[in-house]
Amino acid sequence: GEDVEQSLFLSVREGDSSVINCTYTDSSSTYLYWYKQEPGAGLQLLTYIFSNMDMKQDQRLTVLLNKKDKHLSLRIADTQTGDSAIYFCAVNGGGKLIFGQGTELSVKP
Amino acid sequence: DAGVTQSPTHLIKTRGQQVTLRCSPKSGHDTVSWYQQALGQGPQFIFQYYEEEERQRGNFPDRFSGHQFPNYSSELNVNALLLGDSALYLCASSLRFSSGNNEQFFGPGTRLTVL
Numbered sequence: 001g002e003d004v005e006q007s008l009f010l011s012v013r014e015g016d017s018s019v020i021n022c023t024y025t026d027s028s029s030t031y032l033y034w035y036k037q038e039p040g041a042g043l044q045l046l047t048y049i050f051s052n053m054d055m056k057q058d059q060r061l062t063v064l065l066n067k068k069d070k071h072l073s074l075r076i077a078d079t080q081t082g083d084s085a086i087y088f089c090a091v092n093g094g095g096k097l098i099f100g101q102g103t104e105l106s107v108k109p
Numbered sequence: 110d111a112g113v114t115q116s117p118t119h120l121i122k123t124r125g126q127q128v129t130l131r132c133s134p135k136s137g138h139d140t141v142s143w144y145q146q147a148l149g150q151g152p153q154f155i156f157q158y159y160e161e162e163e164r165q166r167g168n169f170p171d172r173f174s175g176h177q178f179p180n181y182s183s184e185l186n187v188n189a190l191l192l193g194d195s196a197l198y199l200c201a202s203s204l205r206f207s208s209g210n211n212e213q214f215f216g217p218g219t220r221l222t223v224l
Contacts, residue, residue: 043215099151
């Protein structure tokens, strides 16, 4: 079945850029998503990209998609302490979402 | 415009008991999906309801069942609770025919603890 992999931890300094990476196995996924989860909270949809796009920019967020390598990344520019959270990559698997295990982003002042 | 709401926020049960969790979708949405998120893991798809019927199901036993009402709200029922059912249960709503983008909006979740 579909598998989505993410690195577990990332630590950056405030003001730096953060890059969170994700790989997936199912090349038929049409939409790919990034969600943010703060402690004790549900998931907040940050952005998504359609599979026929290579890049999508939304304010401080940039999503890059490499379909050949089945690699998705989320870049956060000018990372702030409020960006500290767990970030999930998810792919659309025929109507249901398939999530990675999440990357915990820690932003140090 | 209210987003996705879930109740209760927290629940403590003992092994063997039964539990019912509730979800109201975002206004204008007609599809509800349920996910289980164990501690330190990503959410796992349980099932999805549309037009009051279960349309898709993930790899969960029959102890997990659900229902969708005419107003699109939904319930998740779990029978014969096991310790391993302890998790955050997330409800997500979406619009069935949304030009292919299955954009799902999540509620805050129900934290279930089984003792």
